[in-house]
Amino acid sequence: MAPKVPSLGYATFELRRNPPRAKFPGTLTVTESALENDAFRVALDPASGWIRSVVDKRSGREVLAGPANRLQLLEDKPEAWDAWNVGLTGTEYPSTLRSIEVVERGPVRVVLRVKRDFLAPGTKKEAPTEDFPSSFFTQDIVLYAGSDRIDFVTQVDWWEQKTMLKVAFPVAVTSDVATFEIPNATIERSTGLTTPQEQAQVEVPAQRWADLSQPTHGVSLLNAAKYGYDVKGNTLRLSLLRSPVWPDPTADRGKHVIEYALYPHAKGWREAGTVRRGYELDHPLLAVRTGRHAGSLPAEQSFVRLEPGSLVLTSIKKAEDSTAWVVQWYDAHGDGAAATLTLPAAPVRAVVSDFLEADGAPLATEGRTVKVPTGRRATVTVKVVLPPG
Numbered sequence: 470m471a472p473k474v475p476s477l478g479y480a481t482f483e484l485r486r487n488p489p490r491a492k493f494p495g496t497l498t499v500t501e502s503a504l505e506n507d508a509f510r511v512a513l514d515p516a517s518g519w520i521r522s523v524v525d526k527r528s529g530r531e532v533l534a535g536p537a538n539r540l541q542l543l544e545d546k547p548e549a550w551d552a553w554n555v556g557l558t559g560t561e562y563p564s565t566l567r568s569i570e571v572v573e574r575g576p577v578r579v580v581l582r583v584k585r586d587f588l589a590p591g592t593k594k595e596a597p598t599e600d601f602p603s604s605f606f607t608q609d610i611v612l613y614a615g616s617d618r619i620d621f622v623t624q625v626d627w628w629e630q631k632t633m634l635k636v637a638f639p640v641a642v643t644s645d646v647a648t649f650e651i652p653n654a655t656i657e658r659s660t661g662l663t664t665p666q667e668q669a670q671v672e673v674p675a676q677r678w679a680d681l682s683q684p685t686h687g688v689s690l691l692n693a694a695k696y697g698y699d700v701k702g703n704t705l706r707l708s709l710l711r712s713p714v715w716p717d718p719t720a721d722r723g724k725h726v727i728e729y730a731l732y733p734h735a736k737g738w739r740e741a742g743t744v745r746r747g748y749e750l751d752h753p754l755l756a757v758r759t760g761r762h763a764g765s766l767p768a769e770q771s772f773v774r775l776e777p778g779s780l781v782l783t784s785i786k787k788a789e790d791s792t793a794w795v796v797q798w799y800d801a802h803g804d805g806a807a808a809t810l811t812l813p814a815a816p817v818r819a820v821v822s823d824f825l826e827a828d829g830a831p832l833a834t835e836g837r838t839v840k841v842p843t844g845r846r847a848t849v850t851v852k853v854v855l856p857p858g
Contacts, residue, residue, distance in 0.1 A: 470577060470616070471754060471756075475769060476771050476773070477782070479769070479770060495615065497612065499579035500571065501515070501581070502515050502569070504579055504610060505612070507526065508525065508527060508616070508617045509525060509532075509612065511523050518585060519538060520533065520536065523537070525686075530733075532641060532733045533639060534641045535704075537640075538610070538637075539637045540564060540623075540634060540709075541634070541636070541637055542562040542632055542634060543558075543560070543632065544558045544559075547713075551713030551716075552713040555672045557671055562589060562590060564585045565588075566584075570582050578614065580610070581609070582610075583607075583608045584605075586604065587603065588601070604626060606623065606625055607625075608622070617732070617733075618730045618731065619730060619731045619732075620728070620729075621636075621729050623636070624725070624726050626724050627712070627722055628722055629712040630714055632712050633708065633710070633711050634709045635699075635707065638704065639704045640681060640703055642683055642703055645660060646658065646659055647680065647700035649674075649680075649698060650675055650676040650747060651674070651675065652676065653846075654846050658673060660700050660703075662702075673698055676696060676747070677691060677744075677751050678690065678732075678743055678744075679705060681700055684737070685735070685736065686735055687733075687736070688734070689731075689732040689747075690731060690732075691730040691731075691732055691750045693729065694728075695707055695727060695729065732746050742778070744781060773785060773810070773812060773813065774810075776808070777808075779802040779804060779806055780798050782796070783798060788826050788852060793853060793854045794812075794852070795822060795851070795852050796851045797848065798848070799846075799849070804845060805842075805847070806843050807843070808849065810838065810841060810853075811837055812855065814855050815834065815836055815837050816839065817855065817856055819831070819832040819839045819853045821851060822851055822852040828852065839853065
């Protein structure tokens with residue numbers, strides 16, 4: 470774990486060999502049926518391989534309302550346009566649990582691996598492999614020391630037709646709406662199934678996360694590069710794979726590595742920093758290993774900083790037609806804020822800009838900082854000219 474790395478910057482760590490039998494703080498443990506760190510106690514059902522319990526040790530609250538991290542193989546037969554339309558029929562196929570084993574037991578993380586496979590009912594194959602599975606699943610459940618999320622890495626060797634793969638997390642949260650991240654904003658959608666609109670939401674788009682919260686607590690389901698969700702009642706589901714046969718009869722077939730994470734939290738998604746957690750999963754820190762050497766930079770530094778934390782800096786680039794920097798951010802919480810942008814040097818000039826990088830109204834600067842009012846749900850673009858060198 471690399472704690473407290475500055476925003477848009479770096480920190481330097483020295484690697485040292487530990488003495489034998491070194492003791493590490495915390496309660497990181499793992500067996501073939503449970504994992505535990507300072508935040509969570511996770512228990513598996515050895516008969517099914519699904520997670521049967523997640524206790525948030527900070528509050529003593531049970532997070533789940535049923536078997537979770539459950540891979541659902543769902544019959545998917547759209548009436549037309551296979552690759553575009555979802556056509557779930559209500560039929561769910563069972564998969565077969567093969568093994569549960571501990572694969573990592575270290576001071577930084579522990580990993581429990583669950584293997585299962587699948588052969589669609591009614592599949593006709595010739596002897597002697599008439600029972601050989603068509604698809605295979607390896608799920609790693611990962612807990613890190615000091616982490617407040619539960620990570621999952623699912624490897625799939627996928628060879629199905631007209632079948633959809635979802636992962637389901639029934640949670641102990643009651644809410645009429647779920648919140649989904651969309652580009653530079655969020656949207657709330659109903660968790661009901663009463664109206665035609667609600668019934669049609671068998672699959673809705675989202676970016677890095679979906680969240681189900683009530684005033685006292687909630688659960689976010691984070692993902693890395695999977696953008697289909699549905700949240701009905703108290704169950705969060707993430708779509709992992711499909712297998713249409715038209716226009717490409719081989720779509721999605723083959724090997725996949727899919728990452729997602731469960732983030733139980735207190736209060737709502739804003740207070741819990743779910744936006745940040747989604748970015749942390751999607752954009753992990755880059756580690757560069759080198760030898761000891763002299764240098765002109767400090768051991769730790771932030772090149773650019775944007776405050777407050779409800780604002781998300783999305784891009785810094787050189788302007789197309791000048792040497793100016795173009796900096797863009799958005800209001801993730803939807804509340805608006807007075808932004809403070811801290812730069813590596815005092816800017817010569819700063820102006821409001823836009824997506825075409827035009828010069829707008831001048832902005833007041835103070836030393837290395839620029840103050841910029843940011844409206845509710847706004848996306849802000851600023852152009853700054855820094856001194857040479």
